[in-house]
Amino acid sequence: MKLFWAFARQNFHAIATYRFDFWLRASSIVILMYGIRWLWITLYTESPGAFGVSMQQMVTYGVLSMAINNLFFTGPPYYMAHQVRTGAIDLDLLKPLDFHLHMLARSTGEMLFRVLVLALPGMLVGYFLFDLQLPANARSGFLFVVALLLGYLVNFHLDYLLGLLAFVSIEIHSIDWVLHATSRFFSGQFLPLWLFPGLLGTLANLLPFRGTIFVPLSIYTGVLQGGAAAHAVWFQLFWLVTLFGISRWLWGQIQVRIISQGG
Amino acid sequence: MNGVQLYFRLIHISLLSRMQYQANFIVGILGLLFWNVINLGLIGVLVTQFTSLKDWTLWEVVFLYSLWIFGYSLYGVFFSHTSELENYLIEGTFDQFLLRPASPLIQLLGREFQLNELANVFIGLTGISLAYTRLDLHWDGWKWGFFIASVVSGGIIVLAINLLIACTGFWTGRSRGTSFIVSQFYYLVQQYPIDIFGMGFRLIVTGLLPVAFMNYYPALFLLDKVNHASPSWWLSYISPLVAFLLVGIVSVVWQLALIRYSSSGS
Numbered sequence: 343m344k345l346f347w348a349f350a351r352q353n354f355h356a357i358a359t360y361r362f363d364f365w366l367r368a369s370s371i372v373i374l375m376y377g378i379r380w381l382w383i384t385l386y387t388e389s390p391g392a393f394g395v396s397m398q399q400m401v402t403y404g405v406l407s408m409a410i411n412n413l414f415f416t417g418p419p420y421y422m423a424h425q426v427r428t429g430a431i432d433l434d435l436l437k438p439l440d441f442h443l444h445m446l447a448r449s450t451g452e453m454l455f456r457v458l459v460l461a462l463p464g465m466l467v468g469y470f471l472f473d474l475q476l477p478a479n480a481r482s483g484f485l486f487v488v489a490l491l492l493g494y495l496v497n498f499h500l501d502y503l504l505g506l507l508a509f510v511s512i513e514i515h516s517i518d519w520v521l522h523a524t525s526r527f528f529s530g531q532f533l534p535l536w537l538f539p540g541l542l543g544t545l546a547n548l549l550p551f552r553g554t555i556f557v558p559l560s561i562y563t564g565v566l567q568g569g570a571a572a573h574a575v576w577f578q579l580f581w582l583v584t585l586f587g588i589s590r591w592l593w594g595q596i597q598v599r600i601i602s603q604g605g
Numbered sequence: 606m607n608g609v610q611l612y613f614r615l616i617h618i619s620l621l622s623r624m625q626y627q628a629n630f631i632v633g634i635l636g637l638l639f640w641n642v643i644n645l646g647l648i649g650v651l652v653t654q655f656t657s658l659k660d661w662t663l664w665e666v667v668f669l670y671s672l673w674i675f676g677y678s679l680y681g682v683f684f685s686h687t688s689e690l691e692n693y694l695i696e697g698t699f700d701q702f703l704l705r706p707a708s709p710l711i712q713l714l715g716r717e718f719q720l721n722e723l724a725n726v727f728i729g730l731t732g733i734s735l736a737y738t739r740l741d742l743h744w745d746g747w748k749w750g751f752f753i754a755s756v757v758s759g760g761i762i763v764l765a766i767n768l769l770i771a772c773t774g775f776w777t778g779r780s781r782g783t784s785f786i787v788s789q790f791y792y793l794v795q796q797y798p799i800d801i802f803g804m805g806f807r808l809i810v811t812g813l814l815p816v817a818f819m820n821y822y823p824a825l826f827l828l829d830k831v832n833h834a835s836p837s838w839w840l841s842y843i844s845p846l847v848a849f850l851l852v853g854i855v856s857v858v859w860q861l862a863l864i865r866y867s868s869s870g871s
Contacts, residue, residue, distance in 0.1 A: 362779075362782060365782070366782050366785045366786065369786050369789075370785065370786060370789045373786070373789040373790065373793070374789060374793075376802075376803075376806065377793040377797070377802065377806075380801055380802045380803060380806070381797060381801060384658065384659055384801040385651075385655050385658065388655070388657075388659070389655060392654075392655065393654075515636075516632040516633065516635070516636045519636040519639065519640060520636065520639055523639055523640050523643040524643070526643060526647070527643045527646060527647060532647055533647055533650060533651055537650055537651065537654045538650060539650070539653075539654070542650070
């Protein structure tokens with residue numbers, strides 16, 4: 343565990359040196375918050391209370407989504423692809439920490455950094471400028487944090503599995519596009535999943551992407567409460583365990599076959 | 606050899622080198638197609654569920670999106686590598702352009718040809734044809750002419766804005782940051798009719814970064830949505846003029862930038 347945090351801290355500091363990158367992300371968050379707030383205000387002025395949700399809840403959902411979605415999609419797949427391509431992956435395998443945990447540590451360091459400099463300031467800006475409301479109640483607030491953490495872990499594993507493909511195919515950019523686009527659609531990042539009709543809705547409810555952004559946001563805004571909220575958290579746990587299992591199994595398959603190219 | 610001939614010669618060379626990587630080309634096209642389908646899917650679900658976005662119906666929003674992507678694709682296919690100017694400046698590659706006996710601008714523009722971006726041409730054409738049929742439009746010759754002029758203007762507008770941003774690199778050394786932020790505006794204007802946003806945003810995308818002239822304003826005319834009672838009705842007709850003005854500004858800034866240029870020395 344001490345090792346885990348050592349690696350996490352290391353990447354936290356490594357990321358912190360890219361100050362320019364931070365300003366880019368921060369400005370784009372503000373622009374998108376502005377846009378999404380107007381979108382929902384326009385739609386809800388015309389049909390108030392649509393889908394059983396108030397305008398305040400919907401604006402909060404959209405604005406909060408822009409503040410937190412930077413926590414997801416930290417670097418591991420590209421780091422892994424880079425290490426495989428350059429052959430430096432053998433150095434990672436020599437490290438005194440399980441590879442999977444090492445990647446999680448790197449990602450966690452980056453994620454915590456983004457919580458500090460992007461998500462929390464983003465939420466403050468959202469609160470003061472864009473009508474972001476506080477969580478429905480203390481219980482929702484607490485459960486939101488739990489669900490966000492689980493959502494991060496579910497997303498990390500999807501990313502990690504993508505990174506593992508780098509061992510097989512070297513070129514992952516295009517697969518990454520497909521994964522990102524699918525997640526954009528089914529994670530609730532832009533549209534809450536209750537808007538999805540029929541079969542699309544059923545599919546969205548089954549896929550792991552629901553567990554990444556939609557569940558924490560719905561809990562925060564109070565759309566999911568009580569039993570439904572607990573059920574959603576179990577859904578996240580189910581996918582986390584499943585994806586964890588697949589990751590371990592796949593790593594076992596890959597590890598015996600690694601041939602490092604030079605390095 | 607004149608500028609135009611030279612341009613096509615350069616494009617030809619770049620094409621030959623591109624075709625060495627056919628798998629990348631196919632995968633790149635499929636990726637872009639998928640990305641656009643997802644974006645259209647999201648906005649499609651949204652507008653269908655709420656029946657309209659302000660007074661824009663589903664197929665009108667599809668038209669808006671497609672008109673933007675069609676104009677953008679012209680930029681994408683021929684000129685999207687101009688965003689690399691920053692790297693040329695930092696690495697000193699730009700010196701090559703000055704040493705050869707040809708216009709540096711032509712050399713920059715002709716440096717590459719992005720076949721992948723043909724996917725956007727396809728999306729634009731498909732979206733516009735579908736919307737045209739679904740909305741039961743019947744344009745006369747003038748409207749068709751205006752449509753083509755709008756698409757070409759769209760490509761020129763985005764090229765001019767991106768070149769201007771890239772030119773700031775001559776003074777500041779870096780320009781990628783600005784273009785990243787500007788792309789957020791692109792993204793919002795591409796997807797949503799700008800009348801859903803506040804006045805501040807509309808002023809920015811009309812005056813400062815005139816991307817609304819790529820789709821929103823011409824679409825008002827093409828879809829018969831111009832409100833002649835509004836004081837800004839004439840904006841719907843001036844996209845070609847905006848493109849023309851921007852070209853003028855770019856050529857002045859480019860000249861100033863060349864005077865200003867000093868090599869990074871590497």
